[in-house]
Amino acid sequence: MVSRRGSSGGPDPVALIEIDLYGDLMIAASSADEDRLSPDRIDEVLRVVRRGESGDGDGG
16 A cells, blocks of 8 residues: 555555546557657546646536
């Protein structure tokens, strides 16, 4: 388990999320046809939403 130093409150939730996202990137990279993931593909894997692109159809 990942925990903060000096903390006995259990795993650090931010660290667990980062590990999960890193795993998603590793899976995407291992299944990619190209040598490197493009910045757009990385954003897609990490579900990055840029300003003005909310994806819910209302324009932001």
